[in-house]
Amino acid sequence: MMVASGDRAGHSLIIPTIDIVGGRATAPSGIPGLVDPSDPAEIIRRYRAQGATRIFIDVQDSWERSAAGLEVVERARANDVRLWVTVANGIAPSADALERLYEAGADAVGLSTTSVERPSVLHDVVERYGSDRVLGVMNVQRTADGRWNVVIQGEDVETPLDAVTWARMLTDLGAGHILPNSLDQEGTGAGYDLDLVRTMTEAVPVPVIASGGCGTLRHLHEGLAAGAAYALTQKMLHDGSHTVSEAEAHVRAALADG
Numbered sequence: 001m002m003v004a005s006g007d008r009a010g011h012s013l014i015i016p017t018i019d020i021v022g023g024r025a026t027a028p029s030g031i032p033g034l035v036d037p038s039d040p041a042e043i044i045r046r047y048r049a050q051g052a053t054r055i056f057i058d059v060q061d062s063w064e065r066s067a068a069g070l071e072v073v074e075r076a077r078a079n080d081v082r083l084w085v086t087v088a089n090g091i092a093p094s095a096d097a098l099e100r101l102y103e104a105g106a107d108a109v110g111l112s113t114t115s116v117e118r119p120s121v122l123h124d125v126v127e128r129y130g131s132d133r134v135l136g137v138m139n140v141q142r143t144a145d146g147r148w149n150v151v152i153q154g155e156d157v158e159t160p161l162d163a164v165t166w167a168r169m170l171t172d173l174g175a176g177h178i179l180p181n182s183l184d185q186e187g188t189g190a191g192y193d194l195d196l197v198r199t200m201t202e203a204v205p206v207p208v209i210a211s212g213g214c215g216t217l218r219h220l221h222e223g224l225a226a227g228a229a230y231a232l233t234q235k236m237l238h239d240g241s242h243t244v245s246e247a248e249a250h251v252r253a254a255l256a257d258g
Helices: 040-049 067-079 095-104 113-117 119-129 163-173 194-203 217-225 244-257
Strands: 014-021 054-059 082-087 108-111 134-142 148-152 157-162 177-182 230-233
Touching (some): 054 067, 067 082, 095 119, 108 119, 113 163, 119 163, 134 163, 194 217, 217 244
Parallel strands (some): 014 054, 054 082, 108 134, 134 177
Antiparallel strands (some): 134 148
């Protein structure tokens, strides 16, 4: 499918990711000039100065222990950037917990394990806040026959749930974006699972976000050329190898060249 240009008009195609635990980045950032390289709010400010318009925050504390993550979102809300936030699981989030996250400044919230175990939660959030503020997030793993299955509770519990079928169900429930994270590629630096990106973009009527495995500027271009509306990346930006503006300029030039 072709991505509606209006969805990303005025937005950078590259979405930096920050993993946080206890309100701190899980690894210090190598971005030059940071006073506190483990302060997510400072990292977010720097990404915004580099041109990022959306930033993905992966709060790796459970919902029960996510207060420090909420403080990060609240501190970062003044930076004129859209914060997409997902929280590690534990007990399913209450309506109050989700409301606090939105009130703290989250532009959209991603639900992964919760959406599998309690789909009604995702539907209720869509009903209350709208599709554009809900991300259908899933960790996926290739099967022996070349399909992808959904994995929940982080990377701990494999399910027989077909990822493409589940992506369609998430859009039926109202998710405004689909983010399939490839566990096979994650951390490898070998590039996105482009078959996964293509399959997902053909399967659902909403924008798809490439995630898992990006290691180079070329990988960003490949993910977007495969049909993703946006490309999630972490290491190359977090360690200071490239800026958001450099990555953005590269992919836009490469896409323009075909």
